[in-house]
Amino acid sequence: MRKGKFLTYMALGVVGGFLAGGFLPELSLKTAFIGELFLNALKMVVLPLIIVSIASAILNMKTIEKFKSVGVRALLYYTMTTSIAVAIGIITVILIKPGVGFSLNGDSSFNREMSFSLKELLTNLLPPNLFKALVDFNVLGIIVATMLFSLAVLSIKWEEKPLLHKLISELDASILKLTGWIINFAPLGIFSLIAAKVASIGGAKAIVPLLISLGKYVLTVLLALGIHAFLILPAIYYFFIRKNPYAYIGKVKEALITAFATASSSATLPVTLKEVVGSGVKKTVAEFTLPLGATINMDGTALYEAVAVIFIAESYGINLELTHYLIIFLTATLAAIGAAGIPEAGLVTMVLVLQSVGIPVEGIGIILAVDWFLDRCRTAVNVLGDTIGAAVISHGLEEVKNGRVSP
Incomplete structure (x- = not known):
């Protein structure tokens, strides 16, 4: 579907969903199964997407030596900045509380008693049975197992590229295609989910309170993204490179504009490469x-998911404890690793974060009303993180080469 038409259909789905839920509540509830099918499709593809994306990214490093020299630095940088982004998102949403004062309890049927322990969280990182982990949606364990297995394959000196690498690449392309097909049905799914949710919480009288709550949610996300993009990432750039970060951001602005326009890190990649190399980063x-x-x-996707999940929990009246915030922090950070660089892919991985703390996945139906806009904002932050990461890693390798720091 062409991007211009897709945006138009998304806007129509959002507006139509509010109108149908407000003025045709009975019909909206009867057609709620369409939205459920859309959510089921997202759930169906989420684990394969995570597993294959992570495996593909690690295997594309080609050798364990390259992983040790450049890959480790890249992963450390990515983990650091993504963790900071998630922490900013969690702190911001806790302070502003955009979901407090608006209730989604009209059709909720979930268990409010959520018991987690730190010991359980840590032991789940290495599941004894991978098939059971898949069935139980043990996201953290699946991600860790995928990383370890991929590194094991990468460490073996094959005479030629292993068949498994080719298989993973083909699976990656196929799953991305399938995900793209599912996202093409997002306007219809959004229409059904919003209509059913508005109908279930009171129809027309709930529209204004809902819009106010969504407005606070959008401002919360934008504030958190702004802090990370304009304060944290520039500070990291200056700390490592000791140059004006905003001058560098000005040099790569075309990539950021393209990211906002396309809502896709992958589609922006050619522009990002050109701009980053043109700004002085080593081409290799x-x-x-x-x-x-x-x-x-x-970074942007992980931050957004943390804010969205806590916002949905607040709207359902779920009181999260410290352990739940820790689970959200870890899951959002690690799930972002498997988020495909395509429009709306964050919706897929958000399912993982919601299920990790037992929050109803149906809550996604409300935030879909504004996701088309926030998707562009978080993608621009994702690409900004990539460009600064390339500069920091390039500078670090140059320092090692020149003997100014120990490798």
């Missing part, structure tokens, strides 16, 4: 770190 480093970053470095 850029050609390695940027494609990797477009796959696994999703």
Whole structure:
């Protein structure tokens, strides 16, 4: 579907969903199964997408030596900035509380008693049975197992590229195609989900309170993204490179504009490469770190998911404890690694974060009303993180080469 038409259909789905839920509540509830089918499709593809995306990103490093020299630095940088982004998102949403004062309890049927322990969280990182982990949606364990298995394959000195690498690449392309098909049905799914949700919480009288709550939610996300993009990432750039970060951002602005326009890190990649190399980053480093970053470095997406999940929990009246915030922090950080660089892919991985703390996945139906806009904002932040990461890693390797720091 062409991007212009897709945006138009998304807008129509949002507006139509509010109108149908407000003025045709009975019909909206009867057609709610369409939205459920859309959510089921997202759930169906989420684990294969995570597993294959992570495996593909690691295997594309080609050798364990390259992983040790450049890959480790890249992964450390990506993990650091993504963790900071998620922390900013969690702190911001806790302070503003955009979901407090609006209730989604009209049709909720979930267990409010959520018991988690730190011991359980840590032991789940290494599941004894991978098939059971898949069935139980043990996201953290699946991600860790995928990383370990991929590194094991990468460490073996094959005489030629292993068949498994080719298989993973083909699966990656196929799953991305399938995900794209599912996202093409997002306007219809959004229409049904919003209509059913509005109908279930009171129809027309709930529209204004809902819009006010969504407005607070959008401002919360934008504030958190702004802090990360204009304060944290520039500070990291200056700390490592000791140059004006905003001058560098000005040099790569075309990539950021393209990211906002396309809502896709992958589609922006050619522009990002050109802009980053043109700004002085070593081409060999850029050609390695940027494609990797477009796959696994999703600062904006991880931040957004943390805010969205806590907002949905607040709207359902769920009181989260410290352990739940820790689970959200870890799951959002790691799930972002497997978020495909395509429009609306964050919706897929958000299912993982919601299920990790037992929050109803149906709550996604409300935030879909504004996701088309926030998707562009978070993608621009994702790409900004990639460009600064390439500069920092390139500078670090140059320092090592010149003997100014120990490798």
